[in-house]
Amino acid sequence: MGHTVRVAVATLNQWAMDFQGNLERILRSIEIAAANGATYRTGPELEVSGYSCEDHFHEPDTYLHCWEVLLELMRAPAAQNMLIDVGMPVQHRNVAYNCRVAFYNASIVLVRPKMIMCDDGNYRETRWFSPWTKERQTEELQLPRFVALALAQETVPIGDAVIATRDTCLGYEICEELWNPRSKHIDMSLAGVEIIVNGSGSYMQLRKAHITTDLIRNASYKAGGAYLFANLRGCDGQRVYFNGCSAVALNGQLVARGRQFALGEVEVTLAAFDLQDIRAYRGALRSRSSLAASTPTYPRIQLPIELAGPAASWPPPPAEPHATSPAGDWEYHRPEEEIALGPACWLWDYLRRSGQGGFFLPLSGGVDSSSTAIIVHSMCRLVVEAVAAGDCQVRDDCRKILADPAYVPSGAGDLCGRLLFTCYMGTENSSRETRARAAALADQIRSHHLSIGIDSAVAALLAVFRLATGQTPRFRADGGCPRQNLALQNIQARTRMVLAYLFAQLMLWVHGRPGGLLVLGSANVDEALRGYMTKYDCSSADVNPIGGISKVDLRRFLAYAQREFSLPIVAEIVQAPPTAELEPLVDGALAQTDEQDMGLTYAELSEFGRLRKQAFCGPFSMFCKLAAAGGGRDPAEVADKVKHFFRCYAINRHKMTVLTPSYHAESYSPDDNRFDHRPFLYRANWTWQFRAIDAELEPLTRHYQQQQQQQQQQQQGQQTPPPCDSEPASGNDEPAPAQPATGLDHSAAPFFSRPLTTTTTMSGAASAHHLYLAAGDGQLTVAGGGLTKSQSSGGYSRMHSSVMGKIKDRTGVPV
Ligand SMILES: Nc1ncnc2c1ncn2[C@@H]1O[C@H](COP(=O)(O)OP(=O)(O)OC[C@H]2O[C@@H]([n+]3cccc(C(=O)O)c3)[C@H](O)[C@@H]2O)[C@@H](O)[C@H]1O
Ligand SMILES: Nc1ncnc2c1ncn2[C@@H]1O[C@H](COP(=O)(O)OP(=O)(O)OP(=O)(O)O)[C@@H](O)[C@H]1O
Numbered sequence: 001m002g003h004t005v006r007v008a009v010a011t012l013n014q015w016a017m018d019f020q021g022n023l024e025r026i027l028r029s030i031e032i033a034a035a036n037g038a039t040y041r042t043g044p045e046l047e048v049s050g051y052s053c054e055d056h057f058h059e060p061d062t063y064l065h066c067w068e069v070l071l072e073l074m075r076a077p078a079a080q081n082m083l084i085d086v087g088m089p090v091q092h093r094n095v096a097y098n099c100r101v102a103f104y105n106a107s108i109v110l111v112r113p114k115m116i117m118c119d120d121g122n123y124r125e126t127r128w129f130s131p132w133t134k135e136r137q138t139e140e141l142q143l144p145r146f147v148a149l150a151l152a153q154e155t156v157p158i159g160d161a162v163i164a165t166r167d168t169c170l171g172y173e174i175c176e177e178l179w180n181p182r183s184k185h186i187d188m189s190l191a192g193v194e195i196i197v198n199g200s201g202s203y204m205q206l207r208k209a210h211i212t213t214d215l216i217r218n219a220s221y222k223a224g225g226a227y228l229f230a231n232l233r234g235c236d237g238q239r240v241y242f243n244g245c246s247a248v249a250l251n252g253q254l255v256a257r258g259r260q261f262a263l264g265e266v267e268v269t270l271a272a273f274d275l276q277d278i279r280a281y282r283g284a285l286r287s288r289s290s291l292a293a294s295t296p297t298y299p300r301i302q303l304p305i306e307l308a309g310p311a312a313s314w315p316p317p318p319a320e321p322h323a324t325s326p327a328g329d330w331e332y333h334r335p336e337e338e339i340a341l342g343p344a345c346w347l348w349d350y351l352r353r354s355g356q357g358g359f360f361l362p363l364s365g366g367v368d369s370s371s372t373a374i375i376v377h378s379m380c381r382l383v384v385e386a387v388a389a390g391d392c393q394v395r396d397d398c399r400k401i402l403a404d405p406a407y408v409p410s411g412a413g414d415l416c417g418r419l420l421f422t423c424y425m426g427t428e429n430s431s432r433e434t435r436a437r438a439a440a441l442a443d444q445i446r447s448h449h450l451s452i453g454i455d456s457a458v459a460a461l462l463a464v465f466r467l468a469t470g471q472t473p474r475f476r477a478d479g480g481c482p483r484q485n486l487a488l489q490n491i492q493a494r495t496r497m498v499l500a501y502l503f504a505q506l507m508l509w510v511h512g513r514p515g516g517l518l519v520l521g522s523a524n525v526d527e528a529l530r531g532y533m534t535k536y537d538c539s540s541a542d543v544n545p546i547g548g549i550s551k552v553d554l555r556r557f558l559a560y561a562q563r564e565f566s567l568p569i570v571a572e573i574v575q576a577p578p579t580a581e582l583e584p585l586v587d588g589a590l591a592q593t594d595e596q597d598m599g600l601t602y603a604e605l606s607e608f609g610r611l612r613k614q615a616f617c618g619p620f621s622m623f624c625k626l627a628a629a630g631g632g633r634d635p636a637e638v639a640d641k642v643k644h645f646f647r648c649y650a651i652n653r654h655k656m657t658v659l660t661p662s663y664h665a666e667s668y669s670p671d672d673n674r675f676d677h678r679p680f681l682y683r684a685n686w687t688w689q690f691r692a693i694d695a696e697l698e699p700l701t702r703h704y705q706q707q708q709q710q711q712q713q714q715q716q717g718q719q720t721p722p723p724c725d726s727e728p729a730s731g732n733d734e735p736a737p738a739q740p741a742t743g744l745d746h747s748a749a750p751f752f753s754r755p756l757t758t759t760t761t762m763s764g765a766a767s768a769h770h771l772y773l774a775a776g777d778g779q780l781t782v783a784g785g786g787l788t789k790s791q792s793s794g795g796y797s798r799m800h801s802s803v804m805g806k807i808k809d810r811t812g813v814p815v
């Protein structure tokens with residue numbers, strides 16, 4: 001008798017409503033598990049139906065087909081003599097639950113419904129499912145008649161129970177239950193559950209991967225035991241990319257892990273661990289043991305089998321290409337790598353599942369469309385690597401897309417030349433430089449490139465207008481008013497979109513291939529937020545891989561791609577000032593740059609975007625935060641920028657309702673369709689809110705002016721005493737914090753570039769607000785205790801300004 005258990009954790013690239021494909025992928029993972037001697041197999045959340053079925057979870061068919069798939073799995077030869085659980089929706093007494101269903105041979109052992117739902121970000125679980133709220137209770141689930149008949153089993157326990165085998169005990173927490181402060185693994189592990197299993201549907205966001213790993217590691221460190229985390233990976237039919245990273249942790253250490261980004265549809269992470277190590281570890285945690293002694297027990301479903309076996313009986317380590325182990329050191333991808341890999345994998349899923357023959361991209365030679373082109377190139381690199389590594393699924397998908405049954409890519413360039421069609425669409429306002437940059441990039445990534453002129457199309461449309469109205473609109477440079485100037489820009493931009501769809505439909509016909517191309521969009525998140533885009537121009541496309549990524553991160557990505565993918569032209573693309581090139585040159589010089597046009601820099605926009613969505617700031621608190629961060633800026637200037645931003649945002653919010661579906665990469669995404677639910681008809685002058693800013697501005701401006709005077713005096717060599725309200729309170733100064741690990745790019749942040757310390761404490765709601773405010777980046781950097789309450793009793797606003805006066809930067813200068 002051994003004590004060592006070998007477990008298999010499956011990472012699956014499932015597809016919502018693809019019951020056939022999902023069944024095959026689950027089966028494949030079971031076969032790999034069996035071939036590698038695992039006695040237990042688990043997989044991701046809702047793996048049978050796919051996670052993103054959404055309102056299909058209201059359809060009885062979805063439940064029916066899940067039970068049908070389950071029966072198929074239970075009958076499979078590879079599934080015999082192994083404890084297996086799968087994620088699927090189950091209805092019990094007219095309530096739908098998101099469940100793990102455990103079975104052994106021909107018997108369903110337990111149905112464990114999810115107890116804590118996820119409703120943040122892109123998640124909407126309570127729209128379809130209810131949480132199981134009866135703690136440590138089970139009921140009998142009446143199996144559907146055809147299942148009962150097939151299995152000769154009428155009912156199965158459903159509820160908050162665990163499975164006790166002869167040698168160990170196993171329990172479930174499903175995805176969000178790990179993220180919640182009352183995580184289910186805590187009570188279960190105190191009640192003697194040794195193996196905690198988490199089937200997840202966790203999607204990727206930039207800089208998020210470490211969170212899941214930390215949670216798993218911490219869970220098994222504090223509670224002891226084995227923690228099995230199985231996640232989905234890829235695009236299952238929605239904007240998100242499921243994040244992979246399935247892992248096994250034991251007593252605080254990761255012992256096996258799967259990949260975050262990969263094209264393979266099935267990956268099985270194997271791990272073996274000694275149950276005695278869990279017992280020894282837990283026994284030595286004395287505080288845990290005394291708590292465990294008084295912890296109420298769970299209903300235990302007795303299963304008379306053994307999960308452990310003598311290691312000698314196992315087959316030799318896997319020759320399987322899809323099996324990975326062990327963990328080694330967990331390496332996180334940097335954000336720029338995440339951009340290179342995540343959207344690339346997502347695009348691959350989208351392309352092969354859409355049945356289209358490739359991509360068409362209007363390539364302007366600017367940062368955004370170039371980033372999109374390079375992401376497709378990155379996708380081609382991944383495809384070539386996977387084919388070279390022997391992934392037949394990827395090879396076959398590739399052949400199907402290209403309609404070439406014998407195709408083997410000779411390199412990423414070769415594949416890119418067949419999959420990606422780029423097109424520069426110049427007008428008389430386009431410069432030689434952007435045309436040349438687009439051509440050079442196409443050459444370096446080896447896309448199939450065209451460079452065309454669209455002036456005749458624009459002229460034809462304007463002729464129709466002239467004929468109908470007798471009027472000829474003029475550019476500003478020729479004496480036209482802003483309305484005419486804008487209309488003349490937008491007609492160029494929209495003509496590009498019409499032509500893009502024409503070329504996408506016909507380019508494969510021209511090349512003698514069947515099918516059409518998906519049109520790629522490259523509008524970026526910040527421009528969308530500001531409304532600096534033409535509705536239904538090339539920002540409207542079939543799909544947009546960069547629509548959730550800020551310009552700041554895109555630039556980092558381009559720098560990375562230049563190096564890693566050897567694309568020298570990218571240096572020029574990054575350095576060139578972003579411009580739309582829709583207005584005529586003035587005296588041969590560029591008359592239009594994006595930042596000038598927008599009245600905001602991209603760095604500022606990025607900051608506003610974060611404050612609006614991630615910090616939930618309205619105009620007033622956005623102003624307060626930015627004014628507090630100071631950076632030596634005139635508060636009046638900050639107020640103007642904030643108002644300008646909110647005005648533009650309000651006027652243009654309607655554009656978010658028709659944003660092209662894009663890869664979800666950031667929690668500040670303004671995607672109105674799924675993620676950022678707001679009105680699209682605003683009172684754009686924000687009367688009430690802007691008045692609050694103005695009231696706040698007055699004392700701040702006074703203070704700012706004082707400060708300016710002081711600095712001038714200091715510069716003139718005069719020693720002047722500091723104003724009384726900026727006197728440091730002794731003992732309260734803390735050293736300036738190290739650069740916080742919040743993901744904020746301080747090098748690019750215009751307002752928050754200086755970490756702050758404060759010399760005051762505050763009380764009540766206002767103080768909490770402003771403590772955070774002073775830090776400006778989610779990190780409290782405030783000296784503790786010892787200060788009097790604000791003298792102000794005159795309400796929120798006055799208290800705020802008195803506090804503001806006491807906030808200092810690291811050199812002690814009040815801001
Ligand atoms: N609340 C509301 N709900 C629904 N629709 C609303 C609306 N308010 C206006 N509209 C409609 O929206 C339309 C106006 O939006 P739109 O046509 O986009 O036009 P508009 O926003 O006026 O102009 C496009 C903007 O993009 C900028 N731009 C500059 C350079 C390059 C590019 C580029 O794309 O290459 C763009 C340009 O400077 C300008 O700020 C109109 O049809 C109007 O009736
Ligand atoms: N001269 C052009 N040729 C081809 N496509 C263009 C051209 N100008 C613009 N586009 C397309 O229209 C989209 C929106 O144009 P816009 O001027 O707003 O560019 P952008 O969002 O700043 O992107 P980029 O950085 O790629 O120029 C671009 O991303 C690109 O796909």
Ligand SMILES: NC(=O)CC[C@H](N)C(=O)O
Pocket residue numbers: 045117118123174175176177179200201202203
């Ligand atoms: N499916 C879920 O329960 C998601 C849980 C979690 N909040 C995540 O982002 O991964």
